[in-house]
Amino acid sequence: MEKRTFIKLSTTLLAMPAIAPLASWVPDKKLKNWAGNLSYSTDRLHPASSVEQVREAVKKYPKLKVLGTRHCFNTIADSTDNLLSLNAMDKVVSLNEKARTVTVDATMKYGQLAPYLDKKGFALHNLASLPHISIAGACATATHGSGVKNGNLSTAVSAMEIVTAAGDVRTVSRANDGDLFRAAVVHLGALGVVTKVTLDMEPTFQMRQYVYENLPIAQLKEHFEAIVSGGYSVSLFTDWQKSRVNEVWIKQRIDKNAGPERGAATYFGATLAKKNLHPIAELSAVNCTEQMGVPGPWYERMPHFRMGFTPSSGTELQSEYFVPRRNAIDAILAVERLRDSISPHLMISELRTIDADNLWLSPCYKQPSLAIHFTWKQDWASVKKVLPLIERELAPFKARPHWGKLFTMAPAQLQSRYEKLAAFKQLVHEYDPKGKFRNAFLDTNLYGS
Template sequence: MKRKTFIQLGTTMAATSVLSPLTSWGQGPGLHNWAGNVTYSTGNVQYPKSVAEVQAIVKKHPKLKTLGTRHCFNTIADSKDDLLSTRDLNKVVSIDQKAKTVTVEAGIKYGELAPYLHQQGFALHNLASLPHISVGGSITTATHGSGVKNGNLASSVSGLEVVIADGSVVHFSKHTNQEQLNSVVVGLGAIGVITKVTLDIVPTFMVRQRVFTNMPLAQVKHNFEKIVSAGYSVSLFTDWQNDIVSEVWIKSRMDEKDHTEAEFYGAKAATKNRHPVIAQSAEKCTDQMGVPGVWYERLPHFKMGFTPSTGKELQSEYFIPFKHAVEAITAIARLGKQIGPHLFITEIRTIAADNLWMSPCHNQTSITIHFTWKPETEAVLKLLPIIERELAPYNARPHWGKIFTIAPNFLASRYEKLSEFKKTVALYDPKGKFRNAFLNKNIYGII
C-alpha cells in the first residue's frame, strides 16, 4: 500500500506552506526514518541479499530509491513507488593488506566493520559521531566526522560497484579514473544502487578522549584554529544561551599530546563522563576522562549498543569555509535567543577539503555548524531561513541528509560541478529511474 509522505521537509524559503503537520511524533502507520520525523511515501521495500537480486529488482521497477539505515532527516531517500534496502548486503567482501584497502557490501554499518578491521590490524581514518550508519548511505550523502586534517567518510573511497538503471553493474576506481570516481562517490542516490565499496584503510590506532566544560565563546573567536587543532578530532558544543561553549571534546591519538591540564582556553577539565546534551545520561557516550581505547570506541560520540544522541529530534547542518569560521559562529551567536528554546545542542566540527564533486567540502576545508533540534518541526522550519540568511555571505552548503530550506538556485551556485554531475547522472540513469522529488527540486530546480 502506497502512502503520502508524513512530512515533506522542503527546500524553499517558503517551506512551511507545503508541509503536512507533524501530528504525532514517531507514531502512525508506515515506514519511518530513524528519528521518526519522516514516514516514507511507500511501504513497498525490497531486501535483496545479492548483487544479482539487486539487478533483478532494478530491471523490474521503472522508479526506485535506495534505503540505507534511514538516518537521513529529509526525503532524499523517499519514493512514492518502490524502495530497495541494502540492509542484508552487509558483509566484508575482502581485505587487501598490501594495498591497505577493504571491500565491503554497501549495507554494512561502520559499527560492524570497525571491530573486524581492528582485528586485522587496520582502521578507518575517521568515523561519524554515531557508528549505527551504513557505509553506502554515509558516503553518498557526504557524512563526516571531525578533524582539521580528516576528510569526510566518502574521502576514503577508492572504488565503487554500482547497479545502474539498466540493471548492469559498473565499477569505478581511483586506479583507472580518479575524476570519474570523484563524480559519483557523493551521488545522492542518483547514480544507482551502490552494492560494494572499497575503502582505504590505515594501521589501527588508539585514542583517548578528554572533555572540557564552559569555555568562554570569546576564546573560540580569538583562538579558533588552535582550539580545533588541539587533537585528532575536536568538537565544540553550545546552546548559544550564555556566550559559553558548554563542552569541548578532544579526541587525541596516543602519539599526540594528552591534554591533562586542568584548564584549556578558559574551560575546566570535566570530572566525569559527559553527554553533549547536559541533561542526558553519559551512559550511551564513548568513554572519556583520558581512558585509552581503540579508535572505533573513541572517535564516535555514541556507543553502538545504544540509541545515539537524544533519539526524537531533528537535525540541520551547514558547511562553511574554514576561513570564515569565526564570522559564521558570531553570526549564529547573534541568533541565540531565537534558537535556544527549540534546540537540544549545536556541535561545531572541522573537515578537510576533498575533490568529490557533490561533497559540501569540495575544494574547501570547512567547519560545520550542526543543530540538533527538539521535535518541533514548525518552529524549526521557521528558524532555518533566518539561519541560512545569516550564513549566506559565506556560501554555506547544507548537509545533504539533513533539513534545510536553501532555494535550489542558491544551492546550485555553491556547487561548481553541478552541471557536470547532472551529465554524469544522465549517462547512468538517462530516464530518471532513481530521481525523486528531493532530487527534482534540489538538483534539477523543479519546484
Template sequence: MERRPFIKLSSTVTAGSTLVPVTDWFSADPLKNWAGNITYSTSNVSYPGSTEEVKELVRKLPKLKGLGTRHCFNRIADSREHLLSTRELNKVVELDAKAGTVTVEGGIKYGELAPYLHEKGYALPNLASLPHISVAGSVTTGTHGSGVANGNLATSVVALELVDAEGQVHQLSKEKDPDQFDGAVVGLGALGIITKVTLALQPTFQMRQYVYEQLPMDQLKDNFEAIVSAGYSVSLFTDWRTDKVNEVWIKCREEEGERYATKTDFYGAKAATRHLHPIAELSAENCTEQMGVPGPWYERLPHFKMGFTPSSGVELQSEYFVPRQQAMEAIQAVARLGKQVSPHLLISEIRTIAADTLWMSPCYGRPSVAIHFTWKQDWPAVSKLLPIIEKELAPFGARPHWGKLFTMAPDVLAARYKRLREFKKLVSQYDHQGKFRNEFLNTTLALQ
C-alpha cells in the same frame, strides 16, 4: 594478500566473532526513519542479499530508491513506488593487505566493520559521531566526522560498485576512472544502487578522549585554529544561550592524548570531572568512554556507543558547512540568533573537515567548518528558523548537509556547487530515464 570473502553479519554471533549484530532502533510498520519525523511514502520494500538480486530488482521495477540505515532527516531516500533496502548487503568481501584496502557491501554499518578491521590490525582514518550508519549511505550523502586533517567519510573511498538504471554493474575506481569517480562517490543516490565500496585503510591505533566545560567564546575567537587543532578530532558543543561553549570534546591518539591527563584548564575551559553527554541533561551512559581512558579508535572517534539509541532520538537535525577561514564570523552570526534558536534547540556541534575533490561534497574545494543543529522535534518552529539561519550564513557560501533539513532554493545550491552541471550530466548517463530520481532530487537539484 589476506582475503575474507563474504563474512555475513547474521542475527547470531559465533564465539570469538568480532562482527557484532545490532538491533534496529525503529519498527518497520509503518516504515519510518530512525528519528520518526519521516514516514516513507511506500510500504513496498525489497531486501536483496546480493548484487545479482539488486540487478534483477532494478531491471524489473520502473521506479525505485536505495535505502540505507534510515538516518536522513529529509526525503532524499524516499520513494512513492518502491524502496530497495541495503540491510542484507552487509558482508566484508575482501581485505587486501597488500593494497591496504577493504571491500565491503554497501549496507554494512561502520560499527560492525570497525571491530573486524581493528582485530586485523587496521583502521579507518575517521568515523562519524554515530557508528550505526551504513557505509554506502554515509558516503553518498557526504557524512563526516571531525579533524582539521580529516576528510569526510567519502574521502576514504578508492573504488565502488554501482548498479545503474539498466541493471548493469559498473566498477569505478579513483585510479582508473578519474573523470567520473569524483562525481559518483557523493552521488546522493541519483546514479544507482551502491552495492560494494572499497575503502583505504591505515594501521590501527589507540585513542584517549577528554572533555572540557564552559569554553569562553572570546577564547574561541582569539584561538580558533589552536583549539580545533588540539586533537586528532575536536568537537565543540553549544546551545547558544551564553557567551560560552558548553563542552569541548578532544579525541587524541594515545601518545598525543597523554598531555591532557593532568591539564585541568583548556583556554579557560575546565576539565570535566565526570562523563558527559553532549546534551547536558541526558545520561552519558551511551556515550563513548571519556576521562582519558585509552581504547581503540573505533570506540573513541564516535560520540555514541554501538548498540544503543544514539543522541536524543526524538529530534530533527540541520547542518551547514562554511569555509574554515571564515569560521568565527559564521559562528558569531549564529550566536547573534541565540535568543531565537535556543528555545527550539537540543544542542549544536561545531566540527572541522578537510577539503576534498568530490563534486557534490559540502567540503568540495575548501577546508570547512560544519555548524550542526540538533533540534527539538517541532518542524513548524524549525521550518521558520532555517531560512533565518541560512540568510545569516549566506555571506559565507554555506552548503547544507544532504541528509539533513534545509530550505535553500535550487538556484542557491547551483551557485554553491560549481560542479552541479557536470553532476547532472553524470546522472543522465547512468539513469537517463530517471528511475532513481524522486521528488527531493527533482525539486532540490532540478534534475527533471
C-alpha cells in the same frame, strides 16, 4: 513537553539496547525514518540479498530508491513508487593487507566493520558521531567526523560497485577513473544502487578522550585554529547562550600525542570535566564513549556514542551547514546573534572541522570547512521558521547544507554553491537517462529553479 520531562524520557530511552536490525525492517503501514519525523511515501519495500537480486529489481521497476539505515532527516531516499532494501548485504567481502583496503557490502555499518578491522590490525581514518549508519549511505551524502586534517568519510572510498538503471554492474575507482570517480562517490543516490564499497585503511591505533567545560567565546575568537587543532578530532558543543561553548570534546591519537597535556586542568579557559559527560549535559553519559583520558581502541573513542547502544530516542531533528574554515569565527558569531530565536527549539549544536576534498558534490569540495550542526526538538513547524534565519545569516559565506538533513535553501541558491553540478547532472543522465532513481528531493534540489 517540558524540558525536565523530556530529559527524563530521553535518559530512560538512552539506556535501552539497540533494536535488532532485522526487526526494524518489518514493513508496517507507515515506514518511518530513524527520527520518526518522516513517513516514507510507499510501503513497497523490496529486499535484495545479492547483486543479482539487485539487478533483477532495477530491471523490473521503472522507479526505485534504496532505503538504508534511515538516518536522513529529509526525503533524499524517499519514493512514491518502490523502495529497495539491501539490509541483508552487510558482510566484509575482502581485505587486502598489502593495498591497505577493505571491500564491504554497501549496507555494512561502521559499527560492524570497525571491530573487525581492529582485530586485523587496521583502522579507518575517521568515524561519524554515530557508528550505527551504513557505509554506503554515509558516503553518498558526505557524512563526516571531525579533525582539521581529516576529510569526510567519503574520502576513504577508493572504489565502488554500482548497478546502473540498465541493470549493468560498473566499478569506478580512484586509481582508474579520475573525474568519473570524483563525481560518483558523493552521488546522493542519483547514479544507481551501490552494492560494494572499497575503503582505505591504516594501521590500528589507540586514542584517549578529554572533555572540557565552559570555553569562553572570547577565547574561541582569539584562538580558533589552536583550539580546533588541539586533538586528532575536536568537537565543540554549544547552546549559544552565556557567550560560551558548553563542552569541548578532544580526541587524541596516542601515537601522535596532539592535544592538551594528559590531565591538564584547563584548555583555553575551559575546565577539565570531572566525570563523563553527554553532549547535552543534563543527560546521562552512560551510552557515550569513554572519556577522562582512558586509552582505548580508535573505534571506541572517535564516535561520541558507544557501538552497542542506541544513542538517543531518535525524537529529534537535525540541520547542518558547512562554511569555509577561513570564515569560521564570523559564521559562528552570526549564528550566535540568533540565539534567542534558536534556543527555544534547540537541544544542542555541534561545531566540527573537516578538511577539503575533491569530490564534486561534497560540501567540503575544495575548501577546508567548519560544520555548524543543530540538533532540534522535534517541532518542524517551529524549526522551519528558524532555518531561513540561519541560512540568511550564513549566506555571505556561501554555506552548503548537509544533503541528508533539514534545510529550506532555495534550489537556485543551493545549486550555485556547487561548481561541478552541471557536469554531475550530465553523468546522471548517462547512468540513468529515464530518471529511474530520480525522486522529488532530486527533482527539486538539483533540477528545480
